[in-house]
Amino acid sequence: MRALLLAAAMLTVIGAKAFAADAIGSEPAVHDWSGVYVGGHLGYGFGSTDATYNLPNTPTIRGSQDYDTDGFLGGVQIGYNYQVNAAVLGIEADISGADIKGHSDEVNVGEADVYDTKVDWFGTIRARAGYAFDRTLIYGTGGLAFGSVENQYLDGPANSFSEKSTKVGWTIGAGLEQAITDHWSANAEYRYVDLRDQTINYAPNSNTVFDNAFSTVRIGMNYKF
Numbered sequence: 001m002r003a004l005l006l007a008a009a010m011l012t013v014i015g016a017k018a019f020a021a022d023a024i025g026s027e028p029a030v031h032d033w034s035g036v037y038v039g040g041h042l043g044y045g046f047g048s049t050d051a052t053y054n055l056p057n058t059p060t061i062r063g064s065q066d067y068d069t070d071g072f073l074g075g076v077q078i079g080y081n082y083q084v085n086a087a088v089l090g091i092e093a094d095i096s097g098a099d100i101k102g103h104s105d106e107v108n109v110g111e112a113d114v115y116d117t118k119v120d121w122f123g124t125i126r127a128r129a130g131y132a133f134d135r136t137l138i139y140g141t142g143g144l145a146f147g148s149v150e151n152q153y154l155d156g157p158a159n160s161f162s163e164k165s166t167k168v169g170w171t172i173g174a175g176l177e178q179a180i181t182d183h184w185s186a187n188a189e190y191r192y193v194d195l196r197d198q199t200i201n202y203a204p205n206s207n208t209v210f211d212n213a214f215s216t217v218r219i220g221m222n223y224k225f
Contacts, residue, residue, distance in 0.1 A: 038222065113154060183225075
């Protein structure tokens with residue numbers, strides 16, 4: 001009886017080893033992230049604009065308003081990855097149309113004057129560095145940001161001021177990308193974008209400085225060649 005049990009145990013162990021060896025031999029190849037890719041994305045931008053007013057001839061007196069901005073965005077991207085073992089290094093450029101906007105409460109109570117901010121497009125050129133767990137890539141990213149920002153002081157047609165320009169700043173963030181096939185992948189990403197200050201000048205020593213920064217969350221699809 002003992003010999004039968006011992007033989008059964010040995011057969012079980014041998015069978016398990018054979019199954020494991022067969023399973024290992026049939027495993028798909030580890031995903032290769034290297035190559036050029038293109039894709040598209042959709043997302044949402046949100047943040048807070050800090051508008052600081054400097055009074056004429058009284059530079060120590062300042063009034064400020066903080067107000068929310070938000071809106072949807074969508075665009076395209078192109079990039080290149082190079083994989084060394086599990087490390088993945090790359091560069092990516094993207095461009096997004098946007099409707100990120102918001103306005104303040106009354107600047108002067110009872111006068112219905114407000115500040116207004118709108119970002120209608122922005123882009124980035126960024127480095128990416130990540131770690132691949134086969135088909136799952138976790139990465140950080142950062143680099144140059146640029147975009148069109150319009151800041152306004154609105155107080156009726158006769159007393160309104162506007163400044164619109166293409167601003168250059170910086171961005172930083174992180175994301176997760178999942179390879180679906182050898183060519184297609186999906187990703188989710190968070191980024192902080194700072195398009196720097198913009199100033200509306202009313203008169204000598206009289207201006208409002210707008211701090212134009214916001215965050216984005218987005219999802220996208222990439223095709224690797």
